[in-house]
Amino acid sequence: MTDPANVLPLPTPNAESQAFWDACTDGRLTFARCTACDAVQFPPQKSCTACGGETGEASEASGQGTVFTFTINHRAPGPAFAERAPYVIALIDLAEGPRLMMNVINCAPEDVTIGMPVRICFEPRGDMALPQAEPA
């Protein structure tokens, strides 16, 4: 078996997350909203965490967010990440509410701060695309 650390890992979509990853490949960041109570859902799931109702059609994010927290990771978990280290792993709060993990790219790691405004961009990987954050 290939050690996952030797290749840049790709997501493995399942029944709930396939549409999310397909939209990313199209350059759109989406999340589900409950049709009954309007609560935002992430990661994608079919039932609402707030009311138990069914989540509706995916909404598209504006692409604006802020850094909730981050770390500058110096210890690459394998050869695939070694050339990126040190790299920033962050939790990004989208303007619409959902919180996602991303790398903050296109800036020096030491320039990243908590509360910093970011915008979402997409990093092609394999035949998919990952949402990433860059300074707004």
Next chain:
Amino acid sequence: MGTSARAPHIVGIGQSAYTRWGGIQDRSQFQITAEAIVAAARDAGLPVSAIDGLTSFSNDSNEGPVMQAALGIPELRWSAMVWGGGGGGSCGAVSLACAAIESGQAEVVVAYRGLCQGQGRRYGRAAPTRTHGNFIAPYGLFAPPQMLALMVQRFMHLYPITEDHLAEIALSFRANANRNPLAVMGDRTLTKEQYLASRWIAEPLRLYDCCLETDGAAAVLITTAERARDLVQQRVEVLASAHGSGAGWSTGPLGSQNMPNDTYASTNNRRLAKELFARAGLTPDDIDVAQIYDHFSGMVLMALEDFGFCGPGESGDFVAEGNIRHDGGKLPLNTSGGQLSEAYVHGVNLIIEGVRQLRGTSTAQVADARTCLVTGGLGVAPTSAILLGRN
């Protein structure tokens, strides 16, 4: 203390040698774990055949029923595991044992953990096929230091916590290890200069903020007050035990999308701590010594706040004032050296040290210690803790 006949007591402790990562090669992880269980029974003065319950946590691969056969245990009446990764369930394994003892489903239960990280897959590498891993692994987050660094960073942003306070955790635990001949770092001192010069792992965590990677196994044996009366060791009562998790935590920092803002920079123990103290009829002021799960220095600071030893944001000042030092502190912590400097046995070594303090046999003994808090892994889910008392 009005102890009922079935009140759970820890009457035996056992451990293997602790070595650096990969240091145990002549015996398997399973074998040294079995030996730790036998040592706990011997310490209690009980035959191994008296054991009728086995508990563990964190998907321990040393399966209970297999262990039963290996040890020749005639009847297993309790075989249980706490969900979750890392050491979150270490004290939870004791709480499962206590549930069995108090309800009469078993008489003698051993909670155990064995870890030879050099013999298998490195611990903490998340497989990308795991549900939450899909939103984590592609971003290069695989190991606990990065997960917990995110939380410590936020904690240091919210409160006046500095690298000096993280250093105090690492340095005071190392000083304790230097008194403990069984500690992996027993003969290695650590200075503030060495701490500050050590390499970054995941900012704000440096090398010495992170627990050791070691080989070892540890076990504690729990039985009823009634049986404990006839045994050789100073009895240590489990005054209260608890495990659980707060709203939205899922797998904690591995699935942090739904963690509430007001508990994100926490150990996931605030509710648990209140209930634990209430059940034991104690307050934080009543605690003589504590063993707080030290996978990462910053999480220990958070725990001091969440368990009520100081107010929110005050843990930095609390440790800077010398309060956690063995020599003269009002709450000596991790007196064996903890997982930063004794060994990393997913917290069972901390439970053993809690028992040693109440027996009066620690190498950094707190005079007349009568109560000890021990916690499981922090900032994960589920978490767990126990309050131990000498009676």
